[in-house]
Amino acid sequence: MSELEAILESDLIDDPTRSPATEPDRIVPTATRRRLWALHAMRAALTLGALGAFAVIERTIHGEKPNAFDLDVMVAMGRARRPWLTRVAKAITWFGGVPGAGGIAVASVLASRRRPRAALQVALGSLGGIVAELGLKQRFGRPRPQHLPHLEVVGSKSFPSGHAMASSSLYLTLAYVASRSRRLRSERGSLLAAAALLASAVGLTRVYLGVHWPTDVLGGLALGTAWASAAEAGFDLTGAQALERTAQATPRGANGRGGQLRGADLSSAVA
Secondary structure, eight states: OOHHHHHTOOOTTTOTTSOTTTOGGGHHHHHHHHHHHHHHHHHHHHHHHHHHHHHHHHHHHHTTSOOHHHHHHHHHHHHHOOHHHHHHHHHHHGGGSIIIIIHHHHHHHHHTTTSHHHHHHHHHHTTHHHHIIIIIHHHHOOOOOOSSOOSSOOOSOOSSOHHHHHHHHHHHHHHHHHTTSTTTGGGHHHHHHHHHHHHHHHHHHHHHTTSSOHHHHHHHHHHHHHHHHHHHHHHHHHHHHHHHHHHHHSSSOTTSSOSOOOHHHHHHOOO
């Protein structure tokens, strides 16, 4: 097992080499954990989706003209430019572009290929940037900012930031999937925070490089996070339901008192 495969090692739901029939004691706690995660992810998706919708509405209201917030941040970024900082920004922004995010997505899908559900979720997470680039940008048609010299060659429209949406959807998805493994489960919060920090850093570089308005980045981060969280909720919920059906069809389930998943079991099961 490679290092990447070990990081993406998943649980009873995602790993087809493991069976509820051979690990009946894991059915209830695994289903319970995934239902709780689905609830958390749905809340995140709704919250961030609402923020993304707000950014879309704000953009519609103001049309093509930048607002005061956009202008103030762009001016501050222009003043902060330094040769060494530009090199750092270009290195970080690579993680949200096609070579960086695309390569990491392909490598992660290949590493999790023995776990079709996990591989499918990673693949879906990697589509966030494509959705932004081919769908949303054409829908809103916001021009790129011209208040600062562009430090990177760009050709598409501005809203939402494809780099911001791609990095938030992909890296949060990887954090979600990786934190299902037993060795990383306790680090779930830290992994998600690290993924969010990386995506935010990528978004910040887009403003620094002069190719996006701040609201482009905020909208991309919100929509990408909502995309990843909605996918996580869907995969957690359907996985938990599959385990529960298995338990209900089993004469003697994980609790040793029959196949039904009782409310007390669900509330007290250890993740």
